[in-house]
Amino acid sequence: MTAVPDIEFRAVTKRYGAVTAVSGIDLAIPPSAFVALLGPSGCGKTTCLRMIGGFEQPSEGQVLIRGRDMAGTPPYRRPVNMVFQQYALFPHLDVEENISYGLRQARPRLSSREISLKAGEALAMVQLAGYGRRKIHELSGGQQQRVALARALVNKPAVLLLDEPLAALDKKLRTDMQIELQNLQREIGITFVLVTHDQEEALSMSDFVCVMNGGRVVQLGQPSEVYDEPADLFVADFVGKTNLLSGKVAGLSGELVDVALADGTVISARKRAPLSRGEAVSISLRPESLSLSVPGGGSLKGIVRNRIFLGSTAEYAIEVQGIGSLLARADHGIGRGSLFKPGEPVAIGFAAGAPLAFPQTKNNGTNQREDQHVEILS
Amino acid sequence: MPAGAETAFSMRGSLFRKNLLTALLLAPAALWLVVFLVLPFVAIAIFSVGERAPEGGYQAALTFAQYANLPARATAFWNTMVLAPVGAFACLIVAYPVAYYLALRAPQRWRLILLALIVIPFWTSLLMRTYAWMYILGGRGIPALLAYVGIEDLRLINTPGAVLLGIVYGYLPLMILPIYVSLERLDRRLLEASADLGATPLSTFIGVTLRLSLPGVMTGFSLVMILLLGEYLIPTLLGGGKVFFIGNALVDLFLQSRNWPFGSAIAITLVLVSVVVLIVANRISTRLSGARRVDLI
Numbered sequence: 001m002t003a004v005p006d007i008e009f010r011a012v013t014k015r016y017g018a019v020t021a022v023s024g025i026d027l028a029i030p031p032s033a034f035v036a037l038l039g040p041s042g043c044g045k046t047t048c049l050r051m052i053g054g055f056e057q058p059s060e061g062q063v064l065i066r067g068r069d070m071a072g073t074p075p076y077r078r079p080v081n082m083v084f085q086q087y088a089l090f091p092h093l094d095v096e097e098n099i100s101y102g103l104r105q106a107r108p109r110l111s112s113r114e115i116s117l118k119a120g121e122a123l124a125m126v127q128l129a130g131y132g133r134r135k136i137h138e139l140s141g142g143q144q145q146r147v148a149l150a151r152a153l154v155n156k157p158a159v160l161l162l163d164e165p166l167a168a169l170d171k172k173l174r175t176d177m178q179i180e181l182q183n184l185q186r187e188i189g190i191t192f193v194l195v196t197h198d199q200e201e202a203l204s205m206s207d208f209v210c211v212m213n214g215g216r217v218v219q220l221g222q223p224s225e226v227y228d229e230p231a232d233l234f235v236a237d238f239v240g241k242t243n244l245l246s247g248k249v250a251g252l253s254g255e256l257v258d259v260a261l262a263d264g265t266v267i268s269a270r271k272r273a274p275l276s277r278g279e280a281v282s283i284s285l286r287p288e289s290l291s292l293s294v295p296g297g298g299s300l301k302g303i304v305r306n307r308i309f310l311g312s313t314a315e316y317a318i319e320v321q322g323i324g325s326l327l328a329r330a331d332h333g334i335g336r337g338s339l340f341k342p343g344e345p346v347a348i349g350f351a352a353g354a355p356l357a358f359p360q361t362k363n364n365g366t367n368q369r370e371d372q373h374v375e376i377l378s
Numbered sequence: 379m380p381a382g383a384e385t386a387f388s389m390r391g392s393l394f395r396k397n398l399l400t401a402l403l404l405a406p407a408a409l410w411l412v413v414f415l416v417l418p419f420v421a422i423a424i425f426s427v428g429e430r431a432p433e434g435g436y437q438a439a440l441t442f443a444q445y446a447n448l449p450a451r452a453t454a455f456w457n458t459m460v461l462a463p464v465g466a467f468a469c470l471i472v473a474y475p476v477a478y479y480l481a482l483r484a485p486q487r488w489r490l491i492l493l494a495l496i497v498i499p500f501w502t503s504l505l506m507r508t509y510a511w512m513y514i515l516g517g518r519g520i521p522a523l524l525a526y527v528g529i530e531d532l533r534l535i536n537t538p539g540a541v542l543l544g545i546v547y548g549y550l551p552l553m554i555l556p557i558y559v560s561l562e563r564l565d566r567r568l569l570e571a572s573a574d575l576g577a578t579p580l581s582t583f584i585g586v587t588l589r590l591s592l593p594g595v596m597t598g599f600s601l602v603m604i605l606l607l608g609e610y611l612i613p614t615l616l617g618g619g620k621v622f623f624i625g626n627a628l629v630d631l632f633l634q635s636r637n638w639p640f641g642s643a644i645a646i647t648l649v650l651v652s653v654v655v656l657i658v659a660n661r662i663s664t665r666l667s668g669a670r671r672v673d674l675i
Binding site: 081101151 | 565567570571572574575576578579586589
């Protein structure tokens with residue numbers, strides 16, 4: 001770990017008047033990684049990206065790019081380039097002029113042969129060779145997206161910043177672009193920092209996910225880590241689907257904790273934070289960690305309310321007396337028995353270690369703030 | 379296929395109703411334009427190929443003698459052709475920074491107030507405001523004040539500078555508003571994108587801001603320039619009436635010497651020049667902004 005991080009935040013805080021958008025973030029983004037800043041709207045992820053780009057100045061703390069403090073360095077002197085949310089392509093320039101815009105700003109000046117050569121390479125890289133003379137408004141959304149990518153990458157930035165780049169694309173195109181972005185990142189080998197509120201996108205594309213909430217980094221880790229070992233209740237709930245059950249701590253033994261649910265059932269969970277006896281906790285149970293069987297075994301009993309058959313899997317909504325509705329996902333193998341039908345009673349089991357216990361209090365606060373924020377906006 | 383035919387028929391019926399409604403809505407404006415613009419224009423066109431009646435006015439004829447006589451007013455044409463673009467340009471130089479500030483720098487809540495402050499003077503007649511400038515620039519105005527601090531014998535009124543000042547003052551809002559609108563519409567992220575791609579603030583201004591506000595600039599420029607082609611009041615009041623413009627020529631020919639055909643020929647020529655200015659301005663702004671269509675006014 002001797003390598004200088006591409007991007008480093010040191011105790012960065014950003015305030016807009018009385019509102020704190022980002023509070024005290026410490027973050028180091030290793031070189032050549034694909035990093036996603038993930039969080040709900042208003043969590044400060046875009047502000048972080050804009051501070052890297054130089055469009056916002058931190059109120060406190062430092063932002064470093066490749067070890068250099070960027071305080072006072074305007075956007076046009078930073079070795080980063082951004083793909084903007086709605087691409088922000090220049091409407092008065094054609095595709096090639098858009099792409100070569102950054103090259104024309106270079107000092108000492110590049111020869112026009114060099115510029116058109118590099119622009120041509122960039123066009124080919126995003127599979128738009130032959131589109132150079134097109135007007136921007138003649139392109140589809142996906143093509144505009146590629147132009148925006150080429151326009152940023154042609155400058156060979158140290159870090160590429162992507163501000164919700166796929167939000168405006170339809171689902172099919174988005175999936176294609178996700179794969180393409182990943183391939184590009186590996187080919188070029190520079191750091192990509194992607195801002196997104198789409199947890200699936202973050203999990204599927206990035207090497208590291210940085211989950212943010214309420215202006216703070218809640219967890220930084222590999223996608224599987226964030227999914228399997230969420231740092232807190234917010235992450236467990238925000239990343240992927242999960243069932244949240246509330247209960248009280250009935251007993252403690254090492255890493256495990258016994259939790260009494262509302263209906264009196266006691267289940268054993270792994271604790272993700274220090275807990276004390278009697279404390280109110282939430283238990284997170286991923287839908288795929290639940291196993292369904294005919295009544296008899298299992299820890300919980302319920303009745304199938306709804307079934308969504310998805311081909312390789314089936315999702316069940318199961319009503320459990322005294323607890324509420326649980327979501328379960330079961331793999332469906334051909335010839336492996338029939339599916340449960342709505343109205344059928346089932347027993348629900350789960351692997352030991354699958355339930356995670358979190359203290360209930362703190363994060364609810366931030367969640368509520370989030371909700372209020374959204375309300376004000378709408 | 380009776381069902382299809384019926385649909386086609388009722389569609390034609392609704393289309394007819396739609397057209398009728400459109401026609402009714404447009405009728406008042408169309409009538410107004412025909413009576414007060416098209417008919418007078420036709421009359422002027424007919425006058426321009428006629429002859430002056432001995433006692434003044436118009437006498438039917440078909441001759442291009444009036445047009446052949448245009449060089450007699452070459453000086454007025456020349457003066458106008460200089461005044462209009464120079465005046466419009468001076469207006470532009472003053473208006474652009476104001477529009478830029480209003481659209482991109484002024485705090486949101488102040489914008490409407492500042493815009494109103496620019497427009498409000500327009501509610502008084504241009505004649506009144508120009509008279510006010512006569513006093514301000516005249517012997518008892520600024521020169522008198524300057525005399526207190528020892529600057530004597532400064533002549534402001536009846537100079538080309540005074541005319542330019544009057545023009546800029548009088549036509550400023552017409553230049554500011556279209557430029558403001560085009561700058562207001564400018565996508566701020568384009569400015570960020572430009573900076574992100576390494577452009578200094580100056581290159582961003584020239585390459586993006588100015589370039590994308592050109593439709594507004596051309597609109598303002600052609601508006602002011604066309605109005606200046608017919609302007610005679612400000613030069614008369616603030617310039618001392620020593621230099622003649624087409625506007626002066628028209629007033630003279632129609633009201634004093636009553637040579638309507640010649641005046642008509644000059645008016646027609648002026649209209650043609652205006653149309654050419656509009657077309658050229660439209661072409662330029664369409665080309666430079668890369669827009670598909672430009673609203674000129």
